[in-house]
Amino acid sequence: MAKAPPVDKRRQILDAAIHVFARQGFHASRVSDIADEAGVAYGLVYHYFESKDEVLNELFTERWSLLLGAIEEVDGQPIGAREKLDTVARFIVDSYRHEPDLMKVIIVEVTRAANSFGRTHLPEIRRAYDMIAKIVADAQQAGTFRKDVDPEFASMWFYGAIEQLLSGWVFELIPGGEADFDRAREMVVETICGGLDAPATPRTRTASGSS
Amino acid sequence: MAKAPPVDKRRQILDAAIHVFARQGFHASRVSDIADEAGVAYGLVYHYFESKDEVLNELFTERWSLLLGAIEEVDGQPIGAREKLDTVARFIVDSYRHEPDLMKVIIVEVTRAANSFGRTHLPEIRRAYDMIAKIVADAQQAGTFRKDVDPEFASMWFYGAIEQLLSGWVFELIPGGEADFDRAREMVVETICGGLDAPATPRTRTASGSS
DNA sequence: CTGCTTAGATTGACTGGTCAGTCAGCCGGG
DNA sequence: CCCGGCTGACTGACCAGTCAATCTAAGCAG
16 A cells, blocks of 8 residues: 555545435445546546445544444543533534534434444444443433333434434424524433432532523 | 236236335336336336326325325324324334335335435325324424423334334344344333323423423 | 127237346555 | 456446227117
8 A cells, every 4th residue: 555646545545425415315325426426437446445345334434433432432431421421422513513414324324224234234223222332321320310221222212312403404394494403402311210210319519500 | 818817017017116125125126127127128017107206106105005095093182192103103113114115115216215205205204293292282282292402302212213223124234133123112102101291290300490 | 690800908938128146357555 | 458447338237118809797679
């Protein structure tokens, strides 16, 4: 691998693929569409990638590993579960805010397409769920979350709620103005954590007044 | 034995399609697979349906209209919001319990594929979200749910949480034994409604009583 | 009961179009 | 003049959808 020329065509192709996949969906996207959008020859796509699948692969893996890293990092921090979950939610929502097309592709074509393409990535996807479950389980151990809820299940609906939110924005089912992003995140975290909080705990208040 | 029990080939084809789509995914399913599974000739599929799409169409519409009906009916009942939402959740979970393949197809190929096939059905899908939002909004009006949460948003994450649960079962990410269905449903409804409840009950008090 | 007629159900070989992926060769810098 | 990035016409496979032919059953007259 000698070093790259001034213009990174590989990157150009990936960026083009994001927009093409977001616009038309993976299946309806031709490789020629990607090449056209990137302004390169058809064959060059196959110079850098083994197949059309591998392009999507790369897009997903790039971003998902960031998410996994973010969850892992936050989990190590000495903060409350609610803040941890809020940070995770913020990461996801901000990812959408800054790169809506990429997140749309990841959600629509991979995360929510576990039957076709996503099947390959189930282990990585699962890893995210597991880490969220761990955060919940730890909070139960510490007594901040009620213990009668399965952490694995809670993880599913926490993640599912957020993803559905992104879905709603992607398909314009709910208002997606700049102000809505943070507001929605706050609400979903507060609601779900509110539901998960241990009932009437006489220990030091976990919730820091953020108002 | 030329019996004449009106063997409904149309139904046979639809049922076959459920299993083929569930097994291979819509895109990877050939029309010939459906015909083979149904034990009929290739061409007969086109005698009863205009296209492969229309088969999926039919499967979705059939079931989704039941869901819409169920929500509508429960909304008219003089019961609390929590019970209403519980009934909705129960309908969805029971649908999965009794026809997992069909629900898998609907979720994977339509509901969560709003980019490709689901786009056609966005209005119907949206209708479900809207009706759930209405239940929440009414409860806020009545004072049982806190008013600072957007009903539209709450609807999204309520539905998203449940759908993610089904997803988890479909892809065996969480235990899906007979006992888990009701337990999961109870937990998700209790958690989310718990988070939505008006802070009249001393559950988790954010003591910031700003006037 | 039988033969004729017809309409709808059923069959499956075939067609037309679409693309993913290949490859033989072109350029431009070292 | 050599090499690796780069080009784009071409090919082989695949498959949704068509259609002409065949079958079945139902109605009806003789």
